[in-house]
Amino acid sequence: MADTVLLIDGNSIAFRAFFATINSLDRFTNHAGVHTNAIFGFNNMLDILLKQVEPSKVLVAFDAGKTTFRTEKYGDYKGGRQKTASELLEQMPLIKQMLDGYGIEHYELKNWEADDIIGTMAKQAEAAGDDVIVVTGDRDLTQLATEKTTVAVTVHGVQELEEYTPKYVEEKLGITPNQIIDMKGLMGDTSDNYPGVQKVGEKTAIKLVKQFGSIENLYDNIDTLKTSKMKEHLIEDKDKAIMSKDLATIRRNAPVEKSLDDIGYSGPNVEVLRDFFTDMGMKGALAKIGGAEEKPAPKAKWSVLSAANIGDALKLKSPVAFGLEMLDDNYHNAAISAFYVGDADQTFVSADLSLLDDLEFHMWLEDPARELTVFDAKRMIVAAARLQLNIRPACDELLASYLLDPDDNSADLGTMARRRSYLELPSDAEVYGKGAKRKQPEDDVFYNHLALKSQALLKLRAGLLTDLEKQGETDLFTNLEMPLAGVLAKMEMRGIKLEPDTLAEMGKNFEGSLAVMEQDIYREAGHEFNINSPKQLGTVLFEDLGLPAVKKTKTGNYSTNVEVLEQLQSAHPIVKDILSWRELSKIQSTYVNGLQKALQPDGRIHTRYLQTLTQTGRLSSIDPNMQNIPARGTGKQVRKAFVPSHKDWIIYSSDYSQIELRVLAHISGDENMREAFREGRDIHANTAMKIFNLKSPDEVTPDMRRQAKATNFGIVYGISDFGLARNIGITRTQAKQFIEGYFNQYPKVHEYMDKMVEVAKKQGYVETILHRRRYLHDINSRNFNLRSFAERTAMNTPIQGSAADIIKIAMVRMDKALKDAKLQARMLLQVHDELIFEAPASELEELKKLTASVMDSAIKLAVPLKVDSHAGDNWFDAK
């Protein structure tokens, strides 16, 4: 049987692993202060590869040093590179040590690069009839792909591999693997610092290689090329092209002293590896290599709380960890199966919820002096409230972790703890199981797990708080997000009243219309099919009816989205019918039916806001999502079903006008934009005047205003000419002119965009006005797409995030203001820039004044904030 040979580009993988986690470099250090992030990433990758590939032979090749035969040929080869970071350098010998523990051969050869070692070994292995897998972070190695050799290139750090077979190379580039060197020869390589032919990039290079097959053949037939600048350049740079091809060519005959027989792999030396991982402080890896079976689940000390010893709980000292355990995630109705309470010394657990009714214990828990530390405050507040217990946690560790890094938002304490190097708490999934198998374990295991949670909370608390302080987020945490958790809990518990009859009636009508439309569509198609299936619909439109396919999806299927269908409207009458059917069917299934399913026995909808999910600081809403109820078109009717709780009450909504553009005017410091807002001008018309170079607002046509509005939006999203052009249906050149005009008129906005990208590149994150932070891992990526995305995010996040900050302040203050004014009015919903209330009609005037003053003054910006409000008998009319 053929062997599978795994060949790994050691330097390249170490490099990728290092940069994948460079933002949290300091979280990966061992007792001696040595960084371990690259070791960690390398190990993860190795672990996965060994399991998936099950190789019988493995070799990790390293570069031997700076000088190689390539630098002898061309002195500037790989010149001008930055020095390797010392934090990575110190890990290189340790990675080799780890490989020794794995029993994996590693090898380097003076004057040769790792690539050449790999190329040489791959050739030998192929000759022996083996299958070869090359793993690297360097695309240039894809030239090695053959029928027997697959080249796996890392994407997204080292998490994922993209496998290059000859077929895949051809699909992707249109040339064969062994033509890659011809392409590189023509285009050169900036990172390896060798030249190609002037003005020839990847596109041109591929075109030429396709045409001529190779550089040699190209120059043999150069006369067949039409006279052009390119031809001149090709002739002028012939020597460079030939030299560059030579530099790009991986040698397959390096004097490698290892043979296939030397690189057999038969599994790790667990003892050696265990010592190594222990020394590196890599507890996760340690557990994985066999520690796992031997090591019992962590054991906590705890006592079961009962009526007999409840007095002991009252002696616990702040900070006190507390939690109500629910195995379902919807805390509005999940069964509460137990609670835990503890301090640094003692932990109590109990499944007897009636203990929480004990008057003394009850008051002790509710006492604001208690400093309760919890995981997911809103969840705990709502669950406790169901037991008539009104807690006000002082510290929510989920929220803290989320503010430190919005990526760290796992709804599981054990998972968060592990990320912070605390390994004494397994995840809920490990203890309870997941999916259908999830269930409460026997008492001993269950109580132990709860006790571990209590102890983890107390162990992690100080570190989280000092980290918040270090990141300047203490105020955001203490004075905004923590209080907001309480406000949101109240909003969710109140819910909003829904009249199911209103929906049911709408549903009946829609059902009738849908049935008629369906028949029309089937008739036009010539047969019945599932209109809801994009696949079947694609077949009907683009094969049966032969309409021109406009666009494909990323998986290569026909796209049938609105944009496509709108373009096809005139081509066939069926298209219009499908569009109408789609619109109605969406309303029917998601809203008319969906909302009725979400209606609770109390006649109300109780959404859950996710306070620790979005990357920008916005809330999101689930189960049901109350932030995407139709606001336009036919679907808007759905809003009629949302009504006040009581007779003679009203629904009242108050929304920030243009909050994101006002934030932009503020943080960019642009005087032109600030003035427009200060003067109370129509910002879109103002922008239209600027970019169309008009003298007076009267000259602004509705279409100009529409385009200007789209441009304003585009700016907020981190504009590109392509995106803007597509959005408003103009040419890319026109879009470019719009943007140029825009930046001329709002010069500081331009500066702001550049500055945010620069800041992100330098420090790895951007911030909102309240110092909410978002890390942008891809900001220095060499992948254009990833990097561009990160750049747009760098521009957008401070804007979207600061707007989120502002409405959150307004919510916390509104909650207090309503209480202070002793109004019956209540806040029910938040939809990003809008707050929705219900109130007795008699309170409307006062409510108007209150929302205006509280929302306007939530924060002091260099421009005024403006609030619009509407009232009505239901949500539809409150707009």
Place this chain on the structure above:
DNA sequence: CTACTCACG
């Protein structure tokens, strides 16, 4: 469990 589509700001 992923892909597609479409609802919101």
Place this chain on the structure above:
DNA sequence: ACGTACGTGAGTAGT
């Protein structure tokens, strides 16, 4: 030259 708007959640099909 590269391929694009920013942030979400839910329903349905189809593997």
